[in-house]
């Protein structure tokens with residue numbers, strides 16, 4: 299089973315745009331995490347500071363049906379956006395091989411990657427961070443597509459096996 303899907307959470311649309319680009323270029327299915335109740339910026343801040351797992355909905359294919367799942371999420375307060383935290387915890391068993399894309403203004407990606415590995419209990423196979431500007435103005439498109447190419451069957455990354463969680467950067 300060499301299948302790949304993308305799951306994204308997006309508050310202001312940047313991560314969704316990155317995920318849609320990746321999916322449309324590679325022909326991968328997309329699942330989307332939604333907020334169970336409408337949120338404002340302060341709830342984003344508090345969810346991050348308190349590492350909360352807010353209520354979520356999910357529309358998309360079952361991640362357990364795919365060999366590799368690419369998670370796409372924004373950084374909030376130097377940490378993983380809360381709804382993606384909820385998703386990872388809820389689907390931990392189904393997320394066997396995980397690659398991560400974060401979008402942000404400038405900093406926080408390594409914390410999010412460390413947290414995902416910690417929540418999964420194993421390392422991720424690959425990661426990339428993009429600034430919101432790179433996604434908005436298209437300057438990150440080639441790197442995003444190349445990241446996806448590296449996950450395709452037959453590439454070096456597709457052969458990569460997951461590592462123990464302690465090999466990921468500390469959250």
Ligand SMILES: Cc1cc2nc3c(=O)[nH]c(=O)nc-3n(C[C@H](O)[C@H](O)[C@H](O)COP(=O)(O)O)c2cc1C
Pocket residue numbers: 307308309310311312313314339342343371372373374375376377401402403404405406429430
């Ligand atoms: C509440 C909040 C906190 C944020 N904290 C950070 C941060 O710590 N570091 C950073 O580089 N960007 C931060 N950002 C910017 C977002 O990560 C960035 O705009 C991201 O691309 C938004 O993705 P989205 O449109 O998919 O929600 C923050 C944005 C919000 C709304």
